[in-house]
Every structure is written in structure tokens, then in C-alpha cells.
Amino acid sequence: MNKIALITVTKKGVEQAKKIEKIYTKAPIDIYTMEKFSDESTFTIKGSFKEQVGEIFSEYKRIIFITAVGIAVRAIAPYIKTKDVDPCVLVIDEGSDFIIPILSGHLGGGNELAQDISQSIGAYPLITTSSDISGKIAVDTLAQKINGKLESLESAKKVTSLIVAGESVSIKVPQNIEDSNPSGVIVVSNREKIEITQIIPKNISIGIGCKKDTPKEKIIEIIETTLKSLNISTKAIRVMGTVDIKKDEVGIIESAKYFNVPLKIISRDEIKKIEDKFETSDFVRKTIGVGAVSAPCSILASTKKGDILIEKFRKDGVTISVYEEETKNG
Structure with missing residues (x-):
């Protein structure tokens, strides 16, 4: 709380x-x-x-x-x-x-x-605040309502000023915001200048495992590269999760701080309940007691409603998984 x-x-x-x-x-x-x-x-x-x-x-x-x-x-x-x-x-x-x-x-x-x-x-x-006085919703309030991240404060301010002034402002979202995520938008208008702003839903859960003493710079780089390959903003990261044996791993802790998101520590007992759903490693199981880390952690750290986008990506001793949660309005 x-x-x-x-x-x-x-x-x-x-x-x-x-x-x-x-x-x-x-x-x-x-x-x-x-x-x-x-x-x-x-x-x-x-x-x-x-x-x-x-x-x-x-x-x-x-x-x-x-x-x-x-x-x-x-x-x-x-x-x-x-x-x-x-x-x-x-x-x-x-x-x-x-x-x-x-x-x-x-x-x-x-x-x-x-x-x-x-x-x-x-x-x-x-x-x-003028939008509240006039009984109209501001863009940043809308972002807060859907637990989103404003792509630009400046553009949000400009669009809010149009709302307050009584101008026509459209909200373009998928028909079902819970399962769809547009990569492009077409705006049909005869206006010469149109103010456009973006709200980025914070609905990405990152599961992570790494070799001992992996530097944060390496972890951050791999997360950024992986999300870029999916055309997903790092601002969409809501949470990161890792296994309890890695709770003191400085690189993971500092990476979560870098992205300004909470780090959830997942117990191996929790992972054992769902690890058979994923690709497992006998070496990892022999080492820490469970056969998978990043994929189960990405789901267990999340709302558990959504889809896994990348089950496992390995590079330079770092393994990450990407889980996309449903985005709810309200």
C-alpha cells in the first residue's frame, strides 16, 4: 500500500x-x-x-x-x-x-x-488544474487510469490544451484493448496541424537469470536490444522478476533500478509448479534446483493474464523472457 x-x-x-x-x-x-x-x-x-x-x-x-x-x-x-x-x-x-x-x-x-x-x-x-475544473479528462490522467506511460509530456500537454479548449480530439485504441496493440495509426483529417500524443501501456514483465557478477550494463543492453526487436518501448516495462537465489545479484538489482521498475523475487517452490511448461535445463536444475528461471519468472512476476512473447533469449551469460500482460482500461 x-x-x-x-x-x-x-x-x-x-x-x-x-x-x-x-x-x-x-x-x-x-x-x-x-x-x-x-x-x-x-x-x-x-x-x-x-x-x-x-x-x-x-x-x-x-x-x-x-x-x-x-x-x-x-x-x-x-x-x-x-x-x-x-x-x-x-x-x-x-x-x-x-x-x-x-x-x-x-x-x-x-x-x-x-x-x-x-x-x-x-x-x-x-x-x-484546468481540465478538472472544466470537467474534462487530461491526457496524463488518462495515462494514469490505464497504468500507462506518456511517451512525451510536451505533446500530452498540447493535446490536453485542445481538450480544455473544446476542440475535437479523438482517442484511437484497438476495439479490444486487452488483446490488441497497434503498430500504426492512420489519422483522417483536413487539419494542417494535428497534435498527436502517445500513451505507452506499462504491461511488460521481464523474467531474468544471469551468471554471477554479470554487470548491469550487459543486462540493460540485452533487455533494450530484445525489446527493440519486438518494437516495444522499454517504457512499457512494468516489472522484472528473478529467482530467489539471485535476490542479491547486483547487476539484476541495478538493472531494475535503471528501468525504474520493481524487482519481484520468485521462490523456487513457485517455479517448480509451472516449470514443466517451458524448455528446461538439466544443468540449471542440478545447480539451483529448478530447470528454468527466466520464463517462469516473467509469468509469476506478472498479472498472469497475457502472452509470452519471448520464452527464452540467451546472450553473454544472460537469459531473459518477455511476457506481455493484457492492458485493462480502468
């Missing part, structure tokens, strides 16, 4: 934070406050406030300040990167009358969180 960091710097703020923690039960909340207001149920902000906020900013995907908006803005300013990686940041006043998303309202889910919390605590959500 996605934890929420709740930051406050006053005694009254701490009281409000504890009330919110008690009322809003949909996600665990970690309360951060100054040492003089801290107790056993809170985390203490020690040293530089801005530095502590920086650590929280990198650790949490959802952050709430019970402070003045100016304090929150100045605290997070040095750490803001881009809307597709920044956490959502909200501000609640000490009376819990208003809740304001100030960062990553769409992609980070800030607007949705504000509306959700407001219903629990009786605050009024102040949503300032």
Missing part, C-alpha cells in the same frame, strides 16, 4: 495530523514533525527542515503538508524534477477546512487523493 508522509511544524498541526491519521484509513500515514512536538507515534524532523523534506520527497509517492502553502512550496522547490516522476504534494490548513494539490495532481494522483481525503475529513478540495 502506498504510504502517505504527513508533514507539520506546529503543535496544532500535529493534533490535526493525528485526527486525519485516525479518520483516513485507506492508507498508512507517517507523521513528521519538529522534535519539540514529536512523540512515540511520530517521526522527528532533525537538523535541516529542507534536507529532511528532500529525503521524504525521494522516499514517498504521496506527501501532505499541514502548513502554509508558502512553506510547502519553498521546502519542495529544490527537489522538483518532472511531473512523471515527482510525488504528489498536497497542503491542508490547520483547521482542515481546505486541501490543495500543489504538485503532480494528475500523474501523481494528487487531485484524486485530495478529493478522497476531503470526503473523509470534511475539507473542501481546491482543484486548480
